[in-house]
Amino acid sequence: MSFCFVSQLSRAGNVSVTTKATRMAETTETPLWNENESTKVESWRLHTLLEAGYPVPLAERLAGSEVDLHDAVELIRRGCDPTVAAEILL
Numbered sequence: 001m002s003f004c005f006v007s008q009l010s011r012a013g014n015v016s017v018t019t020k021a022t023r024m025a026e027t028t029e030t031p032l033w034n035e036n037e038s039t040k041v042e043s044w045r046l047h048t049l050l051e052a053g054y055p056v057p058l059a060e061r062l063a064g065s066e067v068d069l070h071d072a073v074e075l076i077r078r079g080c081d082p083t084v085a086a087e088i089l090l
Contacts, residue, residue: 052076058086
């Protein structure tokens with residue numbers, strides 16, 4: 001329960017203050033984005049592949065697949081072209 005103070009000014013210059021008890025609405029926090037564990041892992045994989053140098057379309061394909069992430073990053077680190085690396089891995 002909360003209280004609201006209402007003041008009114010009369011024409012004579014007098015101020016009257018009244019108190020009204022009001023019930024405030026209850027709120028609950030709801031996450032804006034409910035992310036499950038596999039979505040988090042895929043997002044992390046995508047981020048890692050992009051940092052390694054894969055273009056977005058290839059990184060998305062690799063992130064959603066079962067390829068070994070360490071192998072994917074290592075191929076790029078050793079100078080392999082991202083398209084060739086994706087062909088090897090997929």
